[in-house]
Amino acid sequence: MCSGESRIKVKTDMKNLRMKCPYCGYWNRFPVDKIFIEQPSQETKVKVLIPVYKPLETSKCKKCGKIIAEPKELIRITKSCIRDHNMDRRK
Numbered sequence: 801m802c803s804g805e806s807r808i809k810v811k812t813d814m815k816n817l818r819m820k821c822p823y824c825g826y827w828n829r830f831p832v833d834k835i836f837i838e839q840p841s842q843e844t845k846v847k848v849l850i851p852v853y854k855p856l857e858t859s860k861c862k863k864c865g866k867i868i869a870e871p872k873e874l875i876r877i878t879k880s881c882i883r884d885h886n887m888d889r890r891k
Contacts (some may be wrong), residue, residue, distance in 0.1 A: 830859035
C-alpha cells in the first residue's frame with residue numbers, strides 16, 4: 801500500500817471473489833484470502849481497517865484469456881467503482 805506504516809491486522813478464510821474483467825467485461829470468480837490492513841489514523845482510539853483481497857493463484861479471464869489477478873497484487877474494492885456501476889445501471 802502507500803504508507804510503510806500500514807500492516808496486516810486480520811486474516812480471514814478463503815473466499816471466491818467475483819470480479820469483472822477490465823478487458824472484455826466478463827464476470828469471473830477466483831479464490832482469494834480476505835485481509836484487513838490497518839492504516840494509521842489521526843485519532844489514537846480509532847483503528848482504520850481496510851479490507852483487501854489477495855488472490856491465491858494467477859487467474860485468467862474465462863472469455864478472453866488475459867490475466868486479471870496475480871498473487872503478488874492485492875485487490876481493493878472502492879466505493880467509486882460501485883457508484884460507477886450503479887450509474888451505468890440507471891442509463
